[in-house]
Amino acid sequence: MAELVGNVLVGQSGGPTSVINASVAGVIAEALNHECIEEIYGAQNGVLGILQEDLIDLAAESQQQIRALKHTPGAALGTCRYKLKKQQDFERVLEVFKAHNIRYFFYIGGNDSQDTADKISKLAQQQNYELRVIGVPKTIDNDLPITDHTPGYASAVKYLATAVREVACDNEAMGQGDLVSIIEVMGRSAGWIAAGAALAKRRDHPHDPPHLILLPEIPFDQEKVVEDIRRVLKREKYCLIVVAEGLVDGDGNYVAADGATDAFGHATLGGAGDVLADILGQALPGVKFRVAKPGLLQRCGAHVASKTDVAEAYLAGQAAVEAAINGETDKMVTLLRGDGDQYTTETGLAPLADVANSVKKLPREWINEDGVSMNFQFIRYAQPLIQGEVVLPHDNGVPVFARLDKVRVDKVLPAYEV
């Protein structure tokens, strides 16, 4: 295989996570190992920055800041939900790549982003522009196919399981058989995150909170849930419910929908917890409902990130560069779980086309018969992912995160209207 000499471009896309920057750090660290890579650029705000030729010189950042990326939440390069719409957009991306001799493109993102990367890769091939495109998986939603799990998921789940344990202490102290606590979590189409709350239960303590997990996979049955709550309140002092924002009713409609849609045509959601408290409160007079909606806090809770997750996000970034150097293109890095009793991870590769726009559902057989709790198969899957705690540097009592200098790469093309 002929060595491909040129520059690297790494970009981040979609909703940030606690560990997406660790993948950037992995890309940079590995890129520095290879002589054929000349410059390491970052795309400011994903494809939006590429269209506008807003590139950052990552080699100009201090080692200190690159290292700090490993524990910095958000998306340090900036991200976007912009969808490349027309052929002209794709042409422009290639034009920018050619202008800056980008030969290695690493795109860190979820389903939509992998689709974008795939299309860019295909266009480059059509144009006979030698480009190696490797996707790096990222999403707290854990809904990418093929990969065993997705960097970002475990830290969101560790945040949630920790919160459930803590809120349980609070509720147990306050409840007199009349307290229902609802935590609304992210999860539009799949209940991966809500399911993760089950990790708060101690082994062999099925009655530990969360008492009910309301998943998008199981249509909301008001009468059954009211009965479930009554039973829990009788047995325990309180009832702790975790509900996914994407909870649907028997007709498949979101329990809480505001009718709007985002740039990708998905319905935007919010308020399943409040709607639930309202509905259930009417059915259970005298019971006090408390709703918490951690919102963005759950996807950027770097102070409670999973050490395993951080390491895997970093590893995925490194693996992307290695694969590209080895001549791979049009692939996404996957995480593979070893067969042994001890949890181990290796990386693999999957065609972008197989990943793009496909969704991995939470297996129905991992949900208990009761529809509101997870069985040992889910626990066996998820528990290894949240192991290990990170220690963040603090200044004056609050965590210190990376701040990139973002030295701009000179623009050489005319401006482009997005």
Next chain:
Amino acid sequence: MAELVGNVLVGQSGGPTSVINASVAGVIAEALNHECIEEIYGAQNGVLGILQEDLIDLAAESQQQIRALKHTPGAALGTCRYKLKKQQDFERVLEVFKAHNIRYFFYIGGNDSQDTADKISKLAQQQNYELRVIGVPKTIDNDLPITDHTPGYASAVKYLATAVREVACDNEAMGQGDLVSIIEVMGRSAGWIAAGAALAKRRDHPHDPPHLILLPEIPFDQEKVVEDIRRVLKREKYCLIVVAEGLVDGDGNYVAADGATDAFGHATLGGAGDVLADILGQALPGVKFRVAKPGLLQRCGAHVASKTDVAEAYLAGQAAVEAAINGETDKMVTLLRGDGDQYTTETGLAPLADVANSVKKLPREWINEDGVSMNFQFIRYAQPLIQGEVVLPHDNGVPVFARLDKVRVDKVLPAYEV
């Protein structure tokens, strides 16, 4: 002073915090030092448990569990919002104390609880029953008078300042001048907690988030806030707002009130963030609003507790016992700040009557002229309180908290109807 031989009763009251159990641990540890103290009991669910003679034998708990109390959120003895209503209730409390030879009563709580403790103490004096009553301050609201600050406050603030730093990373990555993020925090009548978000700003970086802090002390002026947001969105990529649940309009009415009241006659609140997003969203078309409401998570976030706060809560528990042993009664332990440049704490005592039902307001002169940010006086006050991080024991990736055996003390009195 004659030595008073008898038993200790410690109780917890009102909303739990991340460190209220550290005060229980302090009481127990110090009580063990004194020969005149024979038994150490806990009241199950505060005064409610006293009325029902539900007492726990704390000396029967393992050292391990008592030590674990130092980092366990919630209220391990159970708490209540029950208000002793009639003379008969107070008589019953004394009857229970006499039946179990309770000579030392430590009540850990906020304003209402200190009032309760005061009334119990006064009744004991009237009846010539020798009883030493010492209150231990507790409330995330930080609204107790005389004491420099209140155990529990700093950990809630550290939780919030950490969240603001993290959400800022997320928002900075996502915002394109069109993103407003609102975090709704507790604080019914005073903005102490919301103000604490200011600790997320770096020194000499006044433009750091939170960009606007909406306090109950400053009536909500829609036009001004809309203008403030416009200015921030122009300067930054996003606008991060922290709002106290008790935000009021120009007429002094809660911006978000549901009309209900709690057992003490306070209006119950919720949803200031959502109401705000709705109002501001109409005034700022095209701007995306995201609301987070950490709710209970902020008052039980033991994993991000302030080490200083934990130590002071423990110290306050110890000081309560020492004071009682020294013959003090009808007092609350206060925290006093040393005069030096280095932050130091000592404990003092204040009459319960002076503490009960009084509220410490956030000083107006600590709020900047703009009404939406805090000045150096507040920072100088609050910053030392959130210093230091705790390290919690973990099992399978989630924190492990104390679980008391709660060995019941035999009841000797007829049942009492509450």
